[in-house]
Amino acid sequence: xxxxxxxxxxxxxxxxxxxxxxxxxxxxxxxxxxxxxxxxxxxxxxxxxxxxxxxxxxxxxxxxxxxxxxxxxxxxxxxxxxxxxxxxxxxxxxxxxxxxxxxxxxxxxxxxxxxxxxxxxxxxxxxxxxxxxxxxxxxxxxxxxxxxxxxxxxxxxxxxxxxxxxxxxxxxxxxxxxxxxxxxxxxxxxxxxxxxxxxxxxxxxxxxxxxxxxxxxxxxxxxxxxxxxxxxxxxxxxxxxxxxxxxxxxxxxxxxxxxxxxxxxxxxxxxxxxxxxxxxxxxxxxxxxxxxxxxxxxxxxxxxxxxxxxxxxxxxxxxxxxxxxxxxxxxxxxxxxxxxxxxxxxxxxxxxxxxxxxxxx
Amino acid sequence: xxxxxxxxxxxxxxxxxxxxxxxxxxxxxxxxxxxxxxxxxxxxxxxxxxxxxxxxxxxxxxxxxxxxxxxxxxxxxxxxxxxxxxxxxxxxxxxxxxxxxxxxxxxxxxxxxxxxxxxxxxxxxxxxxxxxxxxxxxxxxxxxxxxxxxxxxxxxxxxxxxxxxxxxxxxxxxxxxxxxxxxxxxxxxxxxxxxxxxxxxxxxxxxxxxxxxxxxxxxxxxxxxxxxxxxxxxxxxxxxxxxxxxxxxxxxxxxxxxxxxxxxxxxxxxxxxxxxxxxxxxxxxxxxxxxxx
Ligand SMILES: Nc1ncnc2c1ncn2[C@@H]1O[C@H](COP(=O)(O)OP(=O)(O)OP(=O)(O)O)[C@@H](O)[C@H]1O
Ligand SMILES: [Mg+2]
Numbered sequence: 001x002x003x004x005x006x007x008x009x010x011x012x013x014x015x016x017x018x019x020x021x022x023x024x025x026x027x028x029x030x031x032x033x034x035x036x037x038x039x040x041x042x043x044x045x046x047x048x049x050x051x052x053x054x055x056x057x058x059x060x061x062x063x064x065x066x067x068x069x070x071x072x073x074x075x076x077x078x079x080x081x082x083x084x085x086x087x088x089x090x091x092x093x094x095x096x097x098x099x100x101x102x103x104x105x106x107x108x109x110x111x112x113x114x115x116x117x118x119x120x121x122x123x124x125x126x127x128x129x130x131x132x133x134x135x136x137x138x139x140x141x142x143x144x145x146x147x148x149x150x151x152x153x154x155x156x157x158x159x160x161x162x163x164x165x166x167x168x169x170x171x172x173x174x175x176x177x178x179x180x181x182x183x184x185x186x187x188x189x190x191x192x193x194x195x196x197x198x199x200x201x202x203x204x205x206x207x208x209x210x211x212x213x214x215x216x217x218x219x220x221x222x223x224x225x226x227x228x229x230x231x232x233x234x235x236x237x238x239x240x241x242x243x244x245x246x247x248x249x250x251x252x253x254x255x256x257x258x259x260x261x262x263x264x265x266x267x268x269x270x271x272x273x274x275x276x277x278x279x280x281x282x283x284x285x286x287x288x289x290x291x292x293x294x295x296x297x298x299x300x301x302x303x304x305x306x307x308x309x310x311x312x313x314x315x316x317x318x319x320x321x322x323x324x325x326x327x328x329x330x331x332x333x334x335x336x337x338x339x340x341x342x343x344x345x346x347x348x349x350x351x352x353x354x355x356x357x358x359x360x361x
Numbered sequence: 362x363x364x365x366x367x368x369x370x371x372x373x374x375x376x377x378x379x380x381x382x383x384x385x386x387x388x389x390x391x392x393x394x395x396x397x398x399x400x401x402x403x404x405x406x407x408x409x410x411x412x413x414x415x416x417x418x419x420x421x422x423x424x425x426x427x428x429x430x431x432x433x434x435x436x437x438x439x440x441x442x443x444x445x446x447x448x449x450x451x452x453x454x455x456x457x458x459x460x461x462x463x464x465x466x467x468x469x470x471x472x473x474x475x476x477x478x479x480x481x482x483x484x485x486x487x488x489x490x491x492x493x494x495x496x497x498x499x500x501x502x503x504x505x506x507x508x509x510x511x512x513x514x515x516x517x518x519x520x521x522x523x524x525x526x527x528x529x530x531x532x533x534x535x536x537x538x539x540x541x542x543x544x545x546x547x548x549x550x551x552x553x554x555x556x557x558x559x560x561x562x563x564x565x566x567x568x569x570x571x572x573x574x575x576x577x578x579x580x581x582x583x584x585x586x587x588x589x590x591x592x593x594x595x596x597x598x599x600x601x602x603x604x605x606x607x608x609x610x611x612x613x614x615x616x617x618x619x620x621x622x623x624x625x626x627x628x629x630x631x632x633x634x635x636x637x638x639x640x641x642x643x644x645x646x647x648x649x650x651x652x653x654x
Contacts, residue, residue, distance in 0.1 A: 051550075051554055052553075052554075053550050053553070053554075072553070072558075073550070073553040073554045074553060074554070074555075074556040074557065074558065076554075078554065079554065080550075080551070080554050082547045082550075082551060084545065084547060086545065086547035086548050086550070086551040087551075088548060088551075088552070088566060089548075089570070090569045090570060099552070099555050099557075099565075100554075100555035100556050103555055103556035103557045103561065104556050147551075147555070151555075
């Protein structure tokens with residue numbers, strides 16, 4: 001097993017599309033790194049460059065200590081799980097798993113042993129003679145996993161492996177993948193656009209946007225201190241509320257557009273006088289009595305999820321674009337049209353520069 | 362889900378299928394039954410009287426060494442033609458599958474020969490290999506091979522095989538290319554990651570997935586070599602020298618219209634008919650049951 005390193009990696013496709021604008025990061029041995037970002041941001045491209053399915057336009061990718069830019073996929077000793085599983089339809093489950101071992105001239109009894117072991121781990125024992133066409137989606141997913149683990153590679157690459165499964169199976173497979181990776185201790189790179197998957201699986205998270213790694217860190221680091229407006233809006237569900245305003249004259253708070261009172265949370269010293277964007281997560285707003293409230297929100301819509309409810313509204317006299325979402329206890333009854341008085345958890349207020357979107361610290 | 366249209370009266374449905382049935386009757390069933398009937402007759406050379414001889418024509422056919430020879434030659438010819446045209450087409454399609462720039466132009470060029478009439482294709486190759494003026498015969502002479510399909514039976518056979526395959530390559534190419542492009546790219550990529558080199562990937566992943574197409578084409582090509590190659594043979598070698606390129610379909614024509622043995626010729630066409638029916642049934646059975654995944 002080995003670590004993985006990106007040094008100034010860029011990718012320009014032959015048709016001129018610039019998909020990756022320079023990624024630098026090191027994945028340590030045994031780490032589970034999740035790449036998350038919206039569709040088209042270059043996640044698959046990055047993964048496919050590690051696999052050797054796309055050339056690296058500029059920079060260097062290292063597996064272990066070795067530069068692999070010029071190596072064929074076959075020589076990189078990595079395994080990949082595809083979104084559509086890419087199982088060989090004309091081979092039995094056993095042959096699907098054994099294919100990579102046979103290509104590497106593994107002895108017969110060793111192949112039989114490893115496949116049996118993987119089949120045991122993944123509960124595929126009864127299915128080894130079937131063709132992929134005779135399996136359910138979840139079983140195919142397991143075979144794809146099995147094909148990766150029998151090879152005992154240096155690293156696993158996953159490209160949205162769960163996105164074709166139904167919600168319940170996805171949760172179950174998510175846990176299974178995590179458990180498996182822990183047990184095997186294999187370095188893994190996992191692409192997804194599902195942020196719950198990203199948060200739960202990752203040791204470290206790369207949040208990508210338009211070919212750029214906006215932030216790299218542990219899931220909680222990113223949740224607690226998003227580096228940019230994009231990351232703040234992308235990680236966390238429902239998404240963070242963004243309110244614009246100006247820094248108060250004495251610097252001890254912010255005057256939000258459409259709010260009567262000054263929000264008494266001091267912006268960081270680096271905040272210039274002038275415009276500022278304040279980010280508050282829905283779970284960090286709390287209904288309180290009118291006197292102690294920092295914000296007043298006119299309720300437009302309530303989504304009751306059971307354990308809690310999501311309240312969508314507008315700042316009491318804010319114009320368009322002052323939308324606010326609040327997560328409240330599910331037992332609390334809130335009706336549309338009502339005015340909700342809210343207090344803000346002072347340690348959970350984020351300030352951003354509205355011009356470049358960077359976090360102010 | 363099966364969609365069925367139910368007609369309340371019998372008139373309209375009969376009217377709808379009538380053209381198809383009439384065409385089949387006039388152009389297939391009727392001539393075929395004529396051939397069947399004639400194959401049981403013995404006719405004199407002037408066509409004045411005929412005599413019912415049961416299976417005598419067939420017995421004569423299968424005890425005639427010339428016919429059995431022709432049968433063997435046809436098997437060689439079909440196998441070589443099908444093999445050559447399938448092999449070349451598969452190679453070209455595998456290459457074309459990777460071409461990115463100018464792919465359409467490349468494909469169009471490869472498809473052109475299919476539009477050429479068999480006789481014209483034959484004449485084309487005939488001239489290129491002409492021992493006195495042909496460019497290819499000239500080049501071969503440069504290599505020390507004295508090509509002469511007028512005198513040498515093997516040369517003549519190679520000439521018709523070349524001409525017949527050349528024409529069929531385009532057709533096979535189209536099917537192979539479509540088949541190749543229907544194979545998901547991720548399968549080949551998965552195989553690459555699984556440590557298979559290009560050659561191995563082709564034989565263990567691509568080719569097995571292409572085998573339904575390949576099998577279909579094999580049958581089509583054999584049928585083509587058996588029946589559609591009359592024009593090519595006629596325009597190049599006329600079955601010679603010394604009957605070395607007289608394949609079955611050419612012999613039907615030769616014995617019937619030149620030799621005027623109508624009964625024997627009809628018996629030969631019945632045998633050919635049996636061959637094509639067998640091949641077709643085989644193809645339908647096999648393709649639907651076995652080769653599909
Ligand atoms: N083969 C290709 N040729 C040219 N451009 C490509 C190619 N593959 C991807 N792109 C472009 O590169 C960019 C990144 O694509 P990529 O597939 O990496 O996105 P992604 O983050 O994986 O998206 P998704 O979540 O939808 O899978 C996109 O703008 C895409 O259009
Ligand atoms: Mg992708």
